[in-house]
Amino acid sequence: MYQFTRFVAMRAVMAMLTLIIVSFIVFSLMEMVPGDCAERYLAFKNTQGSMISIADIEAERIRLGLDKPFMVRWLVWIWHAFQGDFGESCILRLNISQLLSDKFLISLGIALAALVLAYLIALPVGIISATSKSKVLNNTLRLVSYLGLALPNFLLALMIMLFSTVVYGNSLTGLFSPQMRDAPWSWDKAMDFLGHAWLPVFILGWSATAFAIQTVRALMSDEVGKLYVTAAKARGISGWRLLRRYPARHALGPIINSLGFDLNRIFNELPVVALILTLTEAGSLLIEALARSNDQQLAGAIIFLLTGSIVALNFATDVLLAIVDPRVRHSIMGGGK
Amino acid sequence: MTRLLTVENLTVQFDTTEGRITAVDDVSFSLDRGRVLGVVGESGSGKSVTAKALMKLNPGNAVYGGQSKITLHLDGGEVDVMALRKARDLRIVRGGAISMIFQEPMASFAPALTVGSQMVEQLLIHSDMSKKRAREISIEMLDRVGIPDPVRRFGQYAFELSGGMRQRAMIAMALSTHPKLLIADEPTTALDVTIQAQVIDLMKELVAEFHMGIIFITHDLGVIAQTADDIAVMYLGKIVETGPVRQVIRAPAHPYTRGLLAALPRLDDLDAPLTPIPGDIPSPLERPEGCVFHTRCGEIIGDVCRGQVPCFHAVGEGRAAACHLYDHNGEGSA
Numbered sequence: 001m002y003q004f005t006r007f008v009a010m011r012a013v014m015a016m017l018t019l020i021i022v023s024f025i026v027f028s029l030m031e032m033v034p035g036d037c038a039e040r041y042l043a044f045k046n047t048q049g050s051m052i053s054i055a056d057i058e059a060e061r062i063r064l065g066l067d068k069p070f071m072v073r074w075l076v077w078i079w080h081a082f083q084g085d086f087g088e089s090c091i092l093r094l095n096i097s098q099l100l101s102d103k104f105l106i107s108l109g110i111a112l113a114a115l116v117l118a119y120l121i122a123l124p125v126g127i128i129s130a131t132s133k134s135k136v137l138n139n140t141l142r143l144v145s146y147l148g149l150a151l152p153n154f155l156l157a158l159m160i161m162l163f164s165t166v167v168y169g170n171s172l173t174g175l176f177s178p179q180m181r182d183a184p185w186s187w188d189k190a191m192d193f194l195g196h197a198w199l200p201v202f203i204l205g206w207s208a209t210a211f212a213i214q215t216v217r218a219l220m221s222d223e224v225g226k227l228y229v230t231a232a233k234a235r236g237i238s239g240w241r242l243l244r245r246y247p248a249r250h251a252l253g254p255i256i257n258s259l260g261f262d263l264n265r266i267f268n269e270l271p272v273v274a275l276i277l278t279l280t281e282a283g284s285l286l287i288e289a290l291a292r293s294n295d296q297q298l299a300g301a302i303i304f305l306l307t308g309s310i311v312a313l314n315f316a317t318d319v320l321l322a323i324v325d326p327r328v329r330h331s332i333m334g335g336g337k
Numbered sequence: 338m339t340r341l342l343t344v345e346n347l348t349v350q351f352d353t354t355e356g357r358i359t360a361v362d363d364v365s366f367s368l369d370r371g372r373v374l375g376v377v378g379e380s381g382s383g384k385s386v387t388a389k390a391l392m393k394l395n396p397g398n399a400v401y402g403g404q405s406k407i408t409l410h411l412d413g414g415e416v417d418v419m420a421l422r423k424a425r426d427l428r429i430v431r432g433g434a435i436s437m438i439f440q441e442p443m444a445s446f447a448p449a450l451t452v453g454s455q456m457v458e459q460l461l462i463h464s465d466m467s468k469k470r471a472r473e474i475s476i477e478m479l480d481r482v483g484i485p486d487p488v489r490r491f492g493q494y495a496f497e498l499s500g501g502m503r504q505r506a507m508i509a510m511a512l513s514t515h516p517k518l519l520i521a522d523e524p525t526t527a528l529d530v531t532i533q534a535q536v537i538d539l540m541k542e543l544v545a546e547f548h549m550g551i552i553f554i555t556h557d558l559g560v561i562a563q564t565a566d567d568i569a570v571m572y573l574g575k576i577v578e579t580g581p582v583r584q585v586i587r588a589p590a591h592p593y594t595r596g597l598l599a600a601l602p603r604l605d606d607l608d609a610p611l612t613p614i615p616g617d618i619p620s621p622l623e624r625p626e627g628c629v630f631h632t633r634c635g636e637i638i639g640d641v642c643r644g645q646v647p648c649f650h651a652v653g654e655g656r657a658a659a660c661h662l663y664d665h666n667g668e669g670s671a
Binding site: 133226227228230231232233234235236237238239245246249250253324325326327330 | 392394397424427428431432433436437439441444445446447448449450451455458459462463494496497510
């Protein structure tokens with residue numbers, strides 16, 4: 001138990017380190033954008049008709065702490081970031097934490113829901129297809145998963161929107177009904193959210209499921225052919241019990257391992273889908289900040305949160321893997337119990 | 338002696354993308370209780386497929402010949418193995434009356450389950466004893482096969498055990514359900530020589546104690562000579578020679594058996610050249626006509642070998658060889 005705690009603590013420290021390194025990279029990238037927040041904001045003011053002098057810019061710089069050395073600013077930024085405070089957006093002059101409020105959680109929720117959906121389908125389907133001898137079943141599954149892999153998410157989203165607009169006259173976009181958008185969270189709003197969120201979850205889950213089925217299928221086919229499965233069969237173990245305790249149980253480790261990658265991929269696909277479905281979630285905000293408004297503070301915050309989630313998930317899967325697989329446990333504990 | 342197993346005309350073929358491959362061709366043999374039958378042959382001779390057929394463990398693309406008949410003679414009556422279909426019925430030959438030990442003890446334990454949980458699981462499947470009792474029996478068995486500190490080993494994983502200990506644990510698991518027949522598929526091949534001897538001694542002891550029949554599959558004639566009462570030599574899916582192990586090894590009748598023995602390195606004459614059997618085992622896709630061994634045989638006598646499948650001929654007390662050299666000896670028992 002002591003060694004396990006030590007292992008978890010070590011992994012947590014490593015996750016922290018990763019996050020700090022990532023934050024450094026993110027912060028450096030933010031710095032590389034020509035101009036700084038002060039210039040950008042005042043330039044923006046300028047377009048609104050205000051007269052801006054160099055002195056104004058300097059004053060703004062000092063107010064934002066931009067006159068301090070790079071390392072100091074990074075340390076201040078990371079210190080605040082770990083407390084959930086990302087400062088103000090360059091352009092919008094709003095507190096980023098308030099601006100993002102639950103948008104980031106919504107993105108994370110949608111991505112996780114897509115991941116859960118993918119594996120809820122992929123686990124049974126992958127297991128069945130790896131162990132079934134039916135050609136019809138296998139070819140159908142192969143076709144469906146190729147469709148899932150080949151059909152781009154945005155195309156699927158467009159098709160579904162087109163279909164629903166033509167057939168139901170309902171555009172299916174957004175995450176909330178217009179009257180709910182700015183209402184405080186309530187039961188009705190949550191229901192309204194679920195009523196809208198299924199579509200992005202489904203669309204993101206679509207290709208994730210195809211990937212996951214391929215993963216589960218390949219891992220299961222691998223395990224099914226191993227000697228310990230034949231040996232278990234030779235002991236009279238059969239049917240569902242055999243599948244569950246032997247190949248499925250042993251394919252679980254690599255599947256857990258792949259969860260981090262899967263979440264990463266879903267996150268990457270989210271902004272495109274969000275753009276089409278006009279969802280106000282963090283991914284689309286990120287694109288907005290990066291591509292349109294050039295809002296480095298906001299973009300940095302979102303990227304930091306994204307990587308933070310992925311690092312956290314990887315940490316969780318590492319620990320889970322050690323719980324599930326005694327071989328991993330054995331190797332981390334150096335042979336002791 | 339009481340008969341335990343009769344195999345008649347066993348033919349096993351596999352459907353592959355390259356066509357139907359014959360792995361075992363019209364093989365017949367029998368085994369009495371308390372006896373050890375050694376099955377020798379090179380890889381690809383069909384010995385493992387034959388053994389797996391007894392438990393119907395061959396993969397889904399296996400096709401059994403219509404004449405194939407495997408009968409298990411148990412106290413409660415005869416079991417027609419080929420007729421077993423349902424998983425519940427198959428348990429008689431899978432871990433019930435028959436247990437199997439595999440070549441690689443490491444790979445035959447599930448890596449993420451403890452040795453104990455796999456032993457208990459098997460006992461619970463084959464009887465209605467309590468979990469607690471199954472645990473006691475498992476620990477007793479581990480103790481019986483000479484594993485020190487069995488209570489601790491019970492809770493460990495296969496990778497935490499040494500090679501010899503794993504094979505002992507495998508034997509303990511195989512015998513815990515008191516099978517009547519033990520199939521050992523190259524059980525000592527993956528072990529060090531000294532451990533090999535220990536495991537063989539252990540198995541001999543246990544056969545006597547449990548009064549089982551054993552089918553011992555190996556390519557190692559030395560191991561067979563030490564372990565078996567009778568021997569069956571297989572080549573390309575055919576049994577080519579059978580008989581009591583000492584007589585066969587002292588005076589092999591079939592040219593293939595002679596070749597196998599001549600190919601053994603000799604410790605008493607280190608300068609003696611090795612004399613391997615010439616040629617390679619033919620691909621199973623191109624099984625030779627007539628006698629399957631004629632393409633490599635040094636004693637080929639003519640067209641009869643190339644065209645006619647040899648019958649078994651008696652070549653001594655309880656011995657038989659399928660070779661045209663003995664065509665004038667009269668028919669022996671198959």
